[in-house]
Amino acid sequence: xxxxxxxxxxxxxxxxxxxxxANRQAxxxxxxxxxxxKLPYFFWTGFYILNNDRLIVxxxxxxxxxxxxxxxxGVCWAAIRSGKTIIVxxxxxxxxxxxxxxxxxxxxxxxxxxxxxxxxxVLDVDSESLxxxxxxxxxxxxxxxxxxxxx
Numbered sequence: 403x404x405x406x407x408x409x410x411x412x413x414x415x416x417x418x419x420x421x422x423x424a425n426r427q428a429x430x431x432x433x434x435x436x437x438x439x440k441l442p443y444f445f446w447t448g449f450y451i452l453n454n455d456r457l458i459v460x461x462x463x464x465x466x467x468x469x470x471x472x473x474x475x476g477v478c479w480a481a482i483r484s485g486k487t488i489i490v491x492x493x494x495x496x497x498x499x500x501x502x503x504x505x506x507x508x509x510x511x512x513x514x515x516x517x518x519x520x521x522x523x524v525l526d527v528d529s530e531s532l533x534x535x536x537x538x539x540x541x542x543x544x545x546x547x548x549x550x551x552x553x
Contacts (some may be wrong), residue, residue: 409492412440413549420549421431429550431461437527437546443504446529449514450478451523457482460523468502475501478524481511487523487540491533503528510535512543517551 419432430449438447448462450471457471457478471478475498481488490509493499508527513521525547529535 405538408440409538409546410422412436413546414493415543416546416549420439420552425527427461428530428549429446432435433525433546433550434463436460437543443529443531443534444527445505446526448527449523449525452482452521457523465503465505470499473505477511478526481513482521485513486513487544489535489537489540491535493528505530507532508534510539512540514547514550 416436419436420429420450423468426522432446434449438444444464445466446462446466447534448464449460450457451460451539452458455473457473459467459469473479476481477488477490477496477499488509488511490496490499493501493506493509496509506533508529510527512524512525516522525543527535527539527543
């Protein structure tokens, strides 16, 4: 199955699941689980949430994560500062990259916005392969994460 078709099916599945609970934590947990197990190149899939100007790990799937990301370092903080999705083909070439797991080689980070448009955290996805993520991943992951706050 091609990537676009797979994402479309995942989007439909997640849209339906979001109707079962309005709880943000439950929604994030479901998004993580579905993405992690339906997309084989997703090595680590999870959310980091802003809490008093700190970026703290939340729901995730994969190996043990960094519990807190140093302020203004790494891809997650870069996505928060820019307010835009960041695709990193090779994390070893990203200045200030935070290596929570040395097996990660590429990454995509999507800022998560609440209903008022404020960034409350990020969806962070790592892959063991280089160049795993592209614009199609960015577009679909932005659509999928927007479902967390839709009623």
